Amino acid sequence: MESPVFEEIDPADDCDCPGCAHWRRVLPHSRTGRFPGHPAAHRTALVVAAVTSAAVAASAVPAVAAPSAQRPAGPDVPAGEEPATPQGKRAPLYGPGGRATLPAGLVRAPAITRADIIERARNWVTRKVPYDVASYEADGYRQDCSGYVSMAWRLPANEWTGSLGKYAERITKDELRPGDILLFHDASSPYGGSHVVLFGGWADTARSRYVAYEQTLPHTRRKTTPYAYWNNSARYVPYRYKGVTDGAAGAGTPRPAGRTPFPGVAHFGPGAENEYVAELGRMLVARGAGRFYPTPPGPRWTDADRAATRAFQEAQGWRGAAADGLPGPLTWELLVAGGGRDIQSGGSASVTAGPSSAPSSHGVPGYPGRAPFRPGAVSDHVTRLGGQLVKKGFGRYYTQGPGPRWSEADRRNVEAFQRAQGWRGGAADGYPGPETWRRLFLS
Incomplete structure (x- = not known):
């Protein structure tokens, strides 16, 4: 027998265990070695058994690649590296035998805010709804990519990539905002080669990566994705739902000219000191967070920034991980565009500034995570x-x-x-x- 071959096995990039989720949040650029790794990452022995030459001649045994070898490497990954996502045809809620849908050709686009779209999308991510082109969730939406977008937009039927465009208008890459979609409709293979993802916000200032919400194998996921997608990138088209509004700011509120796009989560949190922190503080003060700042907001991240951010998130009705006090693409988008609800006077005790507001992590009271304890951190x-x-x-x-x-x-x-x-x-x-x-x- 040949000697065992050892190979490093890493978890998938979109692993959503608490440890990986925390480290992606505070240290997203992890390939340089700062990322401590998945708690379950380990060196696994792959024992290659010797086979007889007769057996080899009789039948070729396909090699089993390590999971890390299947990981997409970037926007030029050839088709097939990402899971296939077939979809169903346009159908009523709950499927062909379900509730009556709109007559063919009639389009109704119910109003919905960007925050509500993302919240609905997050719900499936949290519940890890399985991908299944023939199954329907309790709310009647099909568990495939186009059914997922139909659910997030709260459409009256299960649409498909060939009909979603009727509810939307084409936009440019620069106009993309949370709640919009990137649509790839393959006329040569409409039910097997097409795909659609929900845009959750830019992940970097270069606008080369974004947060994608999508229904794919094995279940709904939220993943940083190269623009426009892992494969067939040039064929994805940005669209905006016709019924989208910006909440309190009213429908179709444009982004103020010259405002900064979301710079990425790495610019916020303990130890961060940059111009984006200062801009965040100024926007929060303008939305009613002045009481959290004993001194004017500055470039160094403080407990006041986290308390003020959490207060704004809670004002939108968000709770739990969605109101963790760290700005994501949607929080930044609402602040920049003047959308969503302002922070009301008074507020809850959970957003009181100071050390007592430090979040717990790993189930340990008061433990703020590893981010405050890295070279150069000030906290x-x-x-x-x-x-x-x-x-x-x-x-x-x-x-x-x-x-x-x-x-x-x-x-x-x-x-x-x-x-x-x-x-x-x-x-x-x-x-x-x-x-x-x-x-x-x-x-």
């Missing part, structure tokens, strides 16, 4: 960590009192504490994880 969480290290007797590397800027002294003190727990190797790297935090703050 009240670093000061709080340092104070607890000193209190526990692990402050020997501080030449002066702990401060808000993460330093080598912080890392060495954390490492000393971790080693005192009996941990070695990667478990004692000096960066506080959820278990380090939990043990440090035990009374």
Whole structure:
């Protein structure tokens, strides 16, 4: 028997476990090594069994590629790398035997806000609705790509890529906003080669990548995608639903001229310091968040920015992960366009600024995640960590009192504490994880 062959197995880019979701949110550019990896990532042994020459001659055995080899590499990936997404024909809700649909040729586009479109799209992502061209959800929408867009737009029937254009108008790439679609209708293979995705906002300032919501195998997903798509990129056409509005700002509110497009999530959160943070603060103040800022908003990210952002998100009716205090494409879009609801006076206790508003992570109360503890980060969480290290007797590397800027002294003190727990190797790297935090703050 030949020697075992070892190969690194990585999770899919769109893995939505809590760990991967958190790290994609705060450190999206992970290929350089900052990304700590999927909790389940491990080195797997692929044992290649020896086969007789007679068996090989009798039948060719197809090689099984590692999952990472199937991952699309970019916009020029040939067709077939992404899952096939056949679709059904135009049909009533709940299918051919369901409720009566509109007569052929009659189009009705019910009004809906961009925020509602994205919220409806997120609902299927959260529930991981299985992809199935012959099945229908409880609300009557078909579980394929065009049924998904029909659901998000709240259309009165299950449309397909050949009819969605009747409910929309063609736009340019520069006009794309959350809630619009990118439509590829293949006349040569209308039910097997066509596809449509929902545009969730730009993922970078170069507008080369965007957040796509789509119904595909094995279930609904939200994934950063190269423009216009992984394959057949030149054949995807941007469309805008005719019934879309911008909420409180009214229907068809244009983007103010000269305003900045969403720069990407990497520009916000603990340790961030840039012009986009300052612009975010100014827009939030204009929408009623002034009480969260004891001083005018600046370029350094603070707890006030997070509390103000969360207050704006909650004013839209969002809860849970949709109101985490970190701006995504839709939050930014509503602020830039003047859409959505303003922050009301008073507000909830959950958006009070200060260290007490630090989110929990990994089920550990008060643990803010790893982002505040990376080189160059400045955060009240670093000061709080340092104070607890000193209190526990692990402050020997501080030449002066702990401060808000993460330093080598912080890392060495954390490492000393971790080693005192009996941990070695990667478990004692000096960066506080959820278990380090939990043990440090035990009374």
